[in-house]
Amino acid sequence: MATKTSKDIRNESRFMVLRSVYAGGTVTRAQVAAETALSPATVATLVGELVEEGVLREAGRISSQGGRPTVTFQANPQRGRLLAIDVAETYVRLDVYDLALARVDREQVELDPGAQSIESIAAVIAGALRSLRGREALGGEPILHAGVSLPGQVDTVRGVDVFAPNWGWRDVPVADALTEAVDAPVRVDNPLMAMATGELWFGAGRRFRDFVAVNLGTGVGAGIILDGQLVRGRGNSAGEWGHTTLVWQGRGCRCGRRGCVEAYVGVEGMRTTLGEIAPDHPLVEVRHHRAFIEQLMRAEAAGDEAAREAVLRTGDHLAAGLGNLVNLLNPEHVSVLGWITRYAGTELRERVRERIQQECLPGPGAGVSMEFTDTAGESVSLGMAVLALEGFLEQVGLPSPSSLPAPPAPAARTPHPAAWAVPGTATRGSR
Amino acid sequence: MATKTSKDIRNESRFMVLRSVYAGGTVTRAQVAAETALSPATVATLVGELVEEGVLREAGRISSQGGRPTVTFQANPQRGRLLAIDVAETYVRLDVYDLALARVDREQVELDPGAQSIESIAAVIAGALRSLRGREALGGEPILHAGVSLPGQVDTVRGVDVFAPNWGWRDVPVADALTEAVDAPVRVDNPLMAMATGELWFGAGRRFRDFVAVNLGTGVGAGIILDGQLVRGRGNSAGEWGHTTLVWQGRGCRCGRRGCVEAYVGVEGMRTTLGEIAPDHPLVEVRHHRAFIEQLMRAEAAGDEAAREAVLRTGDHLAAGLGNLVNLLNPEHVSVLGWITRYAGTELRERVRERIQQECLPGPGAGVSMEFTDTAGESVSLGMAVLALEGFLEQVGLPSPSSLPAPPAPAARTPHPAAWAVPGTATRGSR
Numbered sequence: 019m020a021t022k023t024s025k026d027i028r029n030e031s032r033f034m035v036l037r038s039v040y041a042g043g044t045v046t047r048a049q050v051a052a053e054t055a056l057s058p059a060t061v062a063t064l065v066g067e068l069v070e071e072g073v074l075r076e077a078g079r080i081s082s083q084g085g086r087p088t089v090t091f092q093a094n095p096q097r098g099r100l101l102a103i104d105v106a107e108t109y110v111r112l113d114v115y116d117l118a119l120a121r122v123d124r125e126q127v128e129l130d131p132g133a134q135s136i137e138s139i140a141a142v143i144a145g146a147l148r149s150l151r152g153r154e155a156l157g158g159e160p161i162l163h164a165g166v167s168l169p170g171q172v173d174t175v176r177g178v179d180v181f182a183p184n185w186g187w188r189d190v191p192v193a194d195a196l197t198e199a200v201d202a203p204v205r206v207d208n209p210l211m212a213m214a215t216g217e218l219w220f221g222a223g224r225r226f227r228d229f230v231a232v233n234l235g236t237g238v239g240a241g242i243i244l245d246g247q248l249v250r251g252r253g254n255s256a257g258e259w260g261h262t263t264l265v266w267q268g269r270g271c272r273c274g275r276r277g278c279v280e281a282y283v284g285v286e287g288m289r290t291t292l293g294e295i296a297p298d299h300p301l302v303e304v305r306h307h308r309a310f311i312e313q314l315m316r317a318e319a320a321g322d323e324a325a326r327e328a329v330l331r332t333g334d335h336l337a338a339g340l341g342n343l344v345n346l347l348n349p350e351h352v353s354v355l356g357w358i359t360r361y362a363g364t365e366l367r368e369r370v371r372e373r374i375q376q377e378c379l380p381g382p383g384a385g386v387s388m389e390f391t392d393t394a395g396e397s398v399s400l401g402m403a404v405l406a407l408e409g410f411l412e413q414v415g416l417p418s419p420s421s422l423p424a425p426p427a428p429a430a431r432t433p434h435p436a437a438w439a440v441p442g443t444a445t446r447g448s449r
Numbered sequence: 450m451a452t453k454t455s456k457d458i459r460n461e462s463r464f465m466v467l468r469s470v471y472a473g474g475t476v477t478r479a480q481v482a483a484e485t486a487l488s489p490a491t492v493a494t495l496v497g498e499l500v501e502e503g504v505l506r507e508a509g510r511i512s513s514q515g516g517r518p519t520v521t522f523q524a525n526p527q528r529g530r531l532l533a534i535d536v537a538e539t540y541v542r543l544d545v546y547d548l549a550l551a552r553v554d555r556e557q558v559e560l561d562p563g564a565q566s567i568e569s570i571a572a573v574i575a576g577a578l579r580s581l582r583g584r585e586a587l588g589g590e591p592i593l594h595a596g597v598s599l600p601g602q603v604d605t606v607r608g609v610d611v612f613a614p615n616w617g618w619r620d621v622p623v624a625d626a627l628t629e630a631v632d633a634p635v636r637v638d639n640p641l642m643a644m645a646t647g648e649l650w651f652g653a654g655r656r657f658r659d660f661v662a663v664n665l666g667t668g669v670g671a672g673i674i675l676d677g678q679l680v681r682g683r684g685n686s687a688g689e690w691g692h693t694t695l696v697w698q699g700r701g702c703r704c705g706r707r708g709c710v711e712a713y714v715g716v717e718g719m720r721t722t723l724g725e726i727a728p729d730h731p732l733v734e735v736r737h738h739r740a741f742i743e744q745l746m747r748a749e750a751a752g753d754e755a756a757r758e759a760v761l762r763t764g765d766h767l768a769a770g771l772g773n774l775v776n777l778l779n780p781e782h783v784s785v786l787g788w789i790t791r792y793a794g795t796e797l798r799e800r801v802r803e804r805i806q807q808e809c810l811p812g813p814g815a816g817v818s819m820e821f822t823d824t825a826g827e828s829v830s831l832g833m834a835v836l837a838l839e840g841f842l843e844q845v846g847l848p849s850p851s852s853l854p855a856p857p858a859p860a861a862r863t864p865h866p867a868a869w870a871v872p873g874t875a876t877r878g879s880r
Contacts, residue, residue, distance in 0.1 A: 169810035181811045188811075228683055240777070244680060251779020252659055255812035262773035263808075265697035266708070266766070272812060275695070275772075335697070342708075344691035346671070346777070348682020375692075379704060380612045380619075381602035381686035 027100060028064075031056055032411070035064045036073075037219060041117060044092045065091060071116055071414050072097040087342045091102035093118035099156055100410065101147075101164035101200055104209070105139055107131070107184050107236070112146045114156045115403040123155035134185050136192050147200060162204040163410040164213070165402035168192060173206040173252050179206075205409040209233070209398050210257050212405065214241020214248050216397030217353060219404050222389070226351040230343050231397075232259070232338075234356035236307050238280045240343055245416040260284065264339055282335040285311060285358070290330050296324035308357070315361045326365065333369030340370065340388070341377025348382040354390045355397060362390065459495075462487055463847060467504075468650060471550060475508045475523045484487035502845050503528040504548055524549035528806045530587055531841065532595035532631055533577075533833035535640065537569055538562070538615050538667070543577045545587045546834040551679045554586035565616050567623050571630040578631060592633040596643070600625060603639040605685050610637075614703060615847065636840040640664070640829050641688050643836065645672020645679050647828030648784055650835050653820070656783040660765060661774050662828075663690070665767075665787035667738050669711045671774055689776075713766040715873030716742060716789070722762050727755035728835055739788070746792045757796065766799030771801065771819070772808025779813040786828060793821065 034054040039045055042053070048359045068074040079087035088241045090134040095116035114123040123144040129139075148343045150156040170182030177193025191367040207215075210233055217223055217231040223243060229249060231241040240259035242249040250258045260280035261273045268277025269290060281287045285307040292314065301317065302311040317325035340352055354370075367390050378386065451570040465485040470476055473484075475849060482492045499505040508526040510518035526547035533544040539562060545554040555575040601613030609626025627635045638646075641664055648654055648662040654674060659841075662672040671690035673680040680687045691711035692704045699708030712718045716738040723745065724733045732748065735741040748756035771783055785801075798821050811816065 171810070180815075242778075244675060245678075247676075249675060249778070250783045251813065252817070253779060253812055253815060255810065256777065257778040258776040258779075258810055258813060261776045261810055263695055263769045266699065266769070268697065275808060338694045338697070342773075345689040345692045346687065347680070347682060348672075348687040348689075350683045378705065379602070379686065379689055379692055381684055382682065382689060384684060386683070416502055 031060060031065050031069070035061060035068070036407075039074065039091065039093055040219065041224060044090050046090050047086050048088070069146050071411075073411070097122065098160040098162040100403050100406040101161055101202070102399045102406060103143060103166040103196075103200075104168060104212075104398050105143075105168050106209070106401065107169055110139065110142050110146065111399070112143065112150060113399045113403065114150060114306060115406075117162075117407070118261040119400065119403055119407070121399070122404075123150055123153060124149050131187075136179075136190055136195045137320070142251070143196065144199040161200060163406040163413065164196070164200045164202050165203045165404075165406035165409065166192075166196050166204055166206045167209045167212045167398055168206055168404050170208065171253075171255050172206050172211075174205065174207050174211075174250075177204075177206055180253070180255075185388055194384060203409055205405050207402070207405055210239040210241055211248065211250065211254065212399075212401035213397040214243060214257070214401065215353065216399070217241065217355070217403030217405050218243055218248055220400055221355075221391070221397060222351055222353045226349075228347075228349045229351040229353060230347060230349050231355060232340065232343070232355045234283065234354060234358040234362075238284050238356070242347065246346075252431055255320070257341065259343060262342070264335060264341075264342070269277060279335070279339040283332055287335075288314065288332050292328040295327050299324050301325070308361075311358055311361045313362045315366075318365055319363050329363070329366050330369050333366050334373055336366075337370045337373035337377050338373055340415060342402075344374075344378045344382045349386060352386065352388045354388065359390045459866050462491060463499070463842070466492060468500070470522065470524055471611050471650065472655060477511070477519050477521050479519070491569050498847055502847060504842070504847075525539070526551065529591040529593040531834050531837040532592055532633070533837060534574060534595060534597040534631075535626075535829050536574075536597060536599050536633075536835065537640070541570065541573045541577065542830070543574065543581060544830045544834065545581060546837075548593075548838070550831065550834055550838070552830070554581055554584060554835075556580050557802055563616075567610075567621055567626045569846075571626040574627065575630040587704060588765075589839035592631060594837040595631045595633050595845065596637045596840065597623075597627050597635055597637045597834075598640045598643045598829055598833050599637055601639060602684075602686050603637050603642075605636065605638050605642075606682075608635075608637055610829045611684070611686075612671065625689055634844055635838060636836050638685070638833070638836055641670040641672055641678065642681065642685065643832035644786065644828040644830065645674060646835050647687070647830070647832030648672065648786070649674055649677070649679055651831055652737050652786075652822070652828060653784045657780075658776075659780045660782040660784060661778060661780050662784045662786060663771065663774070665714065665785060665789040665793075667716050668842075669715050669787070673778065675778075690770065690774060693770075693773070695773070710766070710770040714763055714770060714842065718766075719759060719763050723755060723759040726762075730755050732756070742789055742792045744796045746797075749796055750794050760794070760797050761800050765804055767797075768801045768804035768808050771805055775805075775809045775813045775817055780817060782817065783819045785819065790821045 034056065035050055038050045038053045043050060047058065047061050047065055050059045065074060072094050074091045077090040077092040079089055081087045091129045095118045097117045100115040102115060104111045109126055109128050111124065111126040113121050114122055127146050166178050171180040173180050177191060179187050179190045179192050181188055192206055193204055213233050214231045222229045222231065227246045229243050233239050238260035239257045243258050261271065261275060263275060263277045263292050264279045264282060265277035269281040270276055271278035271281040289302060289310055290300055301310060301313055304313060314325050314328065318329045368388060465487065466481055469481045469484045473480060478489065478492050478496055482489045496505060503525050505522045508521040508523040510520055514517045525547045528548045531546040533546060535542045538561050542555065542557040544552050546552050558573050558577050599610050600705055601618060602611040604611050608622060610618050610621045610623050612619055623637055624635055644664050645662045653660045654660065658677045660674050664670050669691035670688045672688050692706060692709045694706060694708045695710045696708035700712040702709035702712040720733060720741055723730055732741060732744055733786065735744060745756050746761065749760045761786055
């Protein structure tokens with residue numbers, strides 16, 4: 019049985035201060051206190067610590083009537099750089115951020131499809147970083163910390179990629195190779211947690227404390243935010259909504275189960291749906307994911323009946339999957355993000371809005387809001403920048419545990435002798 | 450954007466102190482401090498407040514070598530009584546607890562099936578209470594607070610039963626009638642939240658901070674505990690796992706959706722499954738829920754092939770539904786409770802254990818434990834006693850917000866103008 023220590027509370031408070039600075043841009047201590055409900059004394063202490071570490075700096079002074087001028091603060095863009103690295107299955111992208119979390123440069127390298135090793139990924143990152151070093155935005159600036167998003171299930175605490183099926187990765191240690199490649203401390207995570215962190219700091223998290231950020235892409239998942247905190251689960255694997263059964267004994271999914279949400283609303287799911295409706299439709303052969311979605315949506319908008327039917331069926335499955343989340347978690351809000359939403363036309367959005375009404379129970383359905391946004395790509399990058407910032411703060415002794423799971427506390431978590439443990443990956447076979 | 454106030458933190462700390470007292474029975478301040486990781490000074494203050502209100506009392510003194518004797522404390526069974534009232538669809542049960550949360554008496558009244566009014570329920574409660582008053586355990590003792598579990602979706606903050614389909618209740622105000630019936634302050638909630646609270650205080654919550662307590666009965670649901678806190682959701686409706694779609698376009702569910710988990714693993718779901726396997730099986734006509742389950746399990750154990758097949762299919766659906774929870778939430782543990790587990794034979798448990806391995810992804814599946822227990826009936830009662838205790842502590846100015854949702858903070862939750870709200874119950878029709 020663990021409880022919050024005063025250190026935990028201070029960390030949470032620091033997180034609130036930083037979020038209010040990033041939301042406001044240039045702020046006074048009084049504004050931070052008003053927005054966070056922290057005491058003026060606490061805010062003064064925390065701001066002082068952040069100024070001392072160079073994370074914040076004085077922005078100016080506002081003269082107040084008859085009194086001392088009020089100091090304003092902002093994030094310090096001159097303190098150094100953060101790297102947000104998005105390692106996807108077909109590309110590696112490095113984004114350079116300043117401590118104001120403004121993106122100042124970007125370098126992207128395409129990857130050959132198929133198997134990759136962590137060594138080859140690290141080499142690609144090192145090469146891209148050399149290009150960035152040759153340009154002005156990064157130049158010789160110190161890299162304070164890097165956040166690296168990797169595909170699959172990532173153990174943030176151990177620095178291990180637990181399971182990345184498309185590359186055949188299982189329990190691959192990644193932290194050392196990446197640290198060497200960027201010559202800076204590294205925090206690893208998966209894109210879903212990164213996206214949810216971005217949404218928490220810069221998206222729906224500014225308006226809601228209980229919400230779900232659903233990512234629609236090649237894979238699909240749901241970042242769950244409860245009480246203003248990202249739910250990571252026991253091993254940083256929470257949010258695998260894409261691998262919950264929606265269609266009993268339905269289509270095979272790449273995870274090995276049948277009828278998963280992803281097998282219907284992910285890109286391959288949509289292509290399969292189109293093939294079921296019209297096996298000879300030319301788009302069934304378009305295997306490039308973005309090209310397929312773009313052309314499917316264009317065909318639908320142009321009146322192609324099979325494309326329209328595929329979009330509507332996808333909307334029905336998506337609405338049911340979202341309804342499951344609403345009924346199970348009773349959130350205030352659902353954000354639907356991901357690159358698919360950039361191409362998704364009115365028909366898909368309207369279908370989901372129409373259908374979700376029947377999918378929610380009266381209680382959880384009452385008053386929940388939903389938005390489609392296309393900011394997920396930026397959310398992953400921003401989220402990794404935030405995680406890099408958190409890593410940096412911890413490194414200088416100012417942890418900000420908005421989202422990183424605590425290392426396990428073995429004493430409190432010993433299973434009961436009578437408990438039955440689901441066998442782990444070792445006995446699982448080839449999923 | 451809200452943050453924790455020092456009052457919230459003190460409330461959380463008080464909750465930890467109380468839980469450690471209930472876990473230990475008789476404890477010293479030092480033991481509480483060791484178990485909760487609170488400072489000795491904080492523990493001394495909180496224990497002092499609880500002693501002052503009569504919730505705790507000195508139990509004795511342990512002489513320590515060469516120093517002052519150490520005082521031991523325990524919950525005070527003489528301070529008054531708590532009522533835990535379980536209003537189910539076929540009975541009303543009143544349990545009397547002392548402040549040590551020991552049950553000291555019980556009175557149960559059967560209800561006629563079918564529609565009920567809150568007035569008739571209140572009259573039944575008042576009658577049962579008169580019987581209890583005539584016996585020694587309650588006698589003339591003051592009732593400090595009552596916790597009332599009501600079927601359906603219950604708005605704890607407003608004291609309203611939002612939706613109880615089997616009684617045709619929609620937005621029925623219940624708090625006033627119940628308060629009058631017991632002549633004491635009342636807190637209302639639904640059985641799922643009560644059961645999960647009981648599990649949090651006295652069951653799996655003693656060993657795990659992230660777990661799911663699944664209830665199997667006429668209805669099914671999942672109490673979600675994350676970071677030691679019960680997830681209630683925006684309107685106290687979280688946990689409606691029974692109304693998540695598992696079988697796309699499957700059986701109609703009493704909620705109005707199709708293919709819900711409950712339509713397969715709830716009692717009526719099992720009866721329907723048996724009817725699909727063997728339409729002329731005599732048990733298909735057994736409409737009393739407990740009798741049906743008892744006889745089904747007995748027939749299965751005796752070698753009845755159709756009964757066996759129905760149990761196995763139920764196990765397959767249950768395993769998939771549990772797998773969905775594990776993949777989505779990545780908990781440390783899953784408790785399967787509910788009166789069905791009391792009758793469930795080896796076959797059902799073994800089938801679920803065998804099948805769930807294929808239903809979990811490697812990450813979330815690694816190391817999650819699962820238990821079947823039959824304590825749910827007691828968990829609902831204990832949970833309502835805990836909620837009554839919390840209500841009493843709030844009443845005397847010592848709130849302990851382990852599980853009660855905060856009233857909504859409208860300013861922070863105003864939907865974005867662009868957000869789309871799912872229409873509420875008013876436009877929903879006849880579900």
